[in-house]
Amino acid sequence: MTSTSPLLAIRGLRAAYGKIEALKGVDLEINAGEIVALIGANGAGKSTLMMTIFGKPRARAGAIEFDGDDITGVPTHEIARLRIAQSPEGRRIFPRMSVAENLQMGADVTECSEAERAAVLERVFTLFPRLKERVNQRGGTLSGGEQQMLAIGRALMSRPRLLMLDEPSLGLAPLIARQIFDAIRTLNRQDGLTVLIVEQNANHALKLAHRGYVMVNGLITLSGTGGELLQRPEIRAAYLEGGRRG
C-alpha cells in the first residue's frame, strides 16, 4: 500500500444482467486527489460500472481494489462503510424526509463524532447554501437542481474518500449544472476529494476532470487527460459535435 498505488483500481471487470453482458473486461484506475470522468453513450455500461463497484450487480470476473484491499464481492452496505460514497443516477433522495434528515441519513453510516458531523454539515451548507435555506423542507418539494445538491450533500456527509457521481447534470438547466460542476471542482481543490464522475455531458465532464475514460459497449476504448480527450477527433465527433446534448 504505497502512496503511488491508485486509490481505486479495476482490472478486467466483467458484469452482466442475466445473459446480457454489460461490462466486458474493464480496466480503470483512480488516483487519490483526482477527478476522473467516465463518458460514453447511453447503454455503454457507465452506470453499470459504478453499480458493480458497489456490488450490485456482482462482478463475474476481474478485481476491484480500493486502497489496496480487494472489495470484489463485498456486500453493498459494507462498501459504503469503507467511505466510498455514491450519488446514484436519478438522485434518489428521500422525498418525504426533510433535507436535514436526508443529510443525516448520509452521516448515519460511518461512526463520527458530533463535532465532525457538524463540521461536514457546515461544509455542505457552504457549498450549497440553498440546502441551508431549505433545511426543514421535505426532499420531495425541492427543485431538480436542489435535489441534486442534496444527493451530493448526502453523499458528502459520510466524509468519503472516494465520491462517485452518476450523471449529476441529468435533467438540469445549464446554469444549475454549472453550479454543480463548480462545487465538485471546489471539493476537489480545497478538500482534496477524489471523484469519479459518470456523465453524458462529455464537454463539461472532460473540462472538469484530470483524466477521462471513454466507454463503448462495455469496454474502455480510450483514456487520457481531460484536455487530450477533448482534442481527439473521434471524441469530438461522437460526443461533442454530432452527439452533443442540448
Add this chain to the structure above:
Amino acid sequence: MTTSALEKKPASRASGAAFILKKATISALVALVLFSLMIGVRTEAGPQGGLIYWTRFGDLAAIVAAVFGGSIVIELLRQWWGPADKVRVVPPAVQNALSLAGRLIAPALLIFTFLVPVIFYDQRYILDLAILVLTYVMLGWGLNVVVGLAGLLDLGYVAFYAVGAYSYALLATNFGLSFWVCLPLAGILAAFWGVLLGFPVLRLRGDYLAIVTLAFGEIIRLVIINWQSLTGGPNGISGIPRPTLFGIPLSPGEDGLAARLGIEFSPTHRIVFLFYLILAMALLTNWVTIRLRRLPIGRAWEALREDEVACRALGINTTTTKLTAFATGAMFGGFAGAFFATRQGFISPESFTFQESALVLAIVVLGGMGSQLGVALAALAMIGGFELFRGLDQYRMLVFGMAMVLLMIWRPRGLIGHRAPTVYLERNQAISSDLVKEGHG
C-alpha cells in the same frame, strides 16, 4: 399562498359563498328531479286491483332541503380541508382555533384516557369498550412500525397477535407461569416469528409482500386449528389465568388485592386494572416507537420506505433493517396478544381471522401512515365509532362504510397526513402534507 390569498380574501370569499350556493342549488334541483317520482308520488295496488296513488310533497321537500343543506356543509368542509391553493371561506380566526385544537388534542386525549376509569367507574360497558379501543390502538401502533415507518405492507399482522395470545395461554396453562413472566416471552416469540416471516419476503415489496404476509396470517390460523394436541384446535384454550398485580391476584379471596388493602371487593377492580395495564402497554409501544424514530435504525426504516436503492448506496444493510422492522412490529403484536388472552380468559382461532388484520391495517391507513396520534384517533373512530352506531341496527355498516369512503376522499393520506421531521437544525416545523405528492408512503 398566505399573503396573496389574504389580500384577495374579501372578493374571493364572496365568490366562494356564491359558488357554494350555486353548487347546493344544483344538487337540490337534481335531488328534486330524482326524488319527485320516487318519494313525491307513491303508487300502490288498490283493493280493486287498480292502481291508486297519493302525493307526499312534505317528505319530498324535507329531502330536497336536506340535500341543499348537506351540500353546503360538505362544500364548507371541503374548503376547510382542501388543498392550500383553494379559496378559503373559513375566517382566519376559526383556522387559528382549529390549529390550536390540533396541538392540544394529544395531551387532552391522554389526560382524558387516564381519567376514563374514574369518570365511568360504574359503567362496565364503557370500560370494556375503552379496553378494546386501547388494544387496537396498541395493535395499530405496532403495525405502524412495519407499514407506516418501514413501508412494508403486512396483511398478516394478526398472526403475531395470535402467536402472542397462544404463547401466553399455553405457557400459563401448561407450566403455570405468571402473566409478567409470559409477557416478555410472548413478545420474544412473536418477534421470532416476525423474523421467520421476514426472511423469505426480504426481496418482496408492495403487492407481492402483501400476498405473502396474507398467506402467512392464514397459515398460522390453520396450524392453530389443526394442531389439536397442542392448541385444542377449534375448541380453543380456556381457563387462562387472570393477570395479577405482581403476584397479588385481583380476586375476592383472602389473599386478593381488595382484602389486603382492606377495601370491599368489586369485580370492577380487575377491569380498571386491565384498563391501566393496556394503557401502559400502549404508551410503552408509542414511547419506544417515538424513540426509535430518532435513532439511526428508525431513520433507516423511513428511508427504506422511501427508496431502497438509495438506502443501500448509503451503506444501510437493508436485510437487517427490514427484519428489525418486522420483529419490532411483531413483538408489539405479541404483547397485545398476551393481553388479549389474559383479558378474555379464553382464546380460539376465531379471534384471529383475516378480518382482524384488515381492521388493524385500516386503522393505520385511516390514521395516516406513520402518525402516532392519527393511529390512536383512527382506532377510536373505528372501534368506538362502530359501537356508537349500534343503535342504527342494520344501517350500521352502511353508515360506517360511507364515513370511511368520505374520509378517504377528503383525507387521502389519513387523518394526520403529515410527518414531523426528527432532525432539526434551527426550528421545529411540521411540513404540510399538501406540499407532498400523494402516493408516497
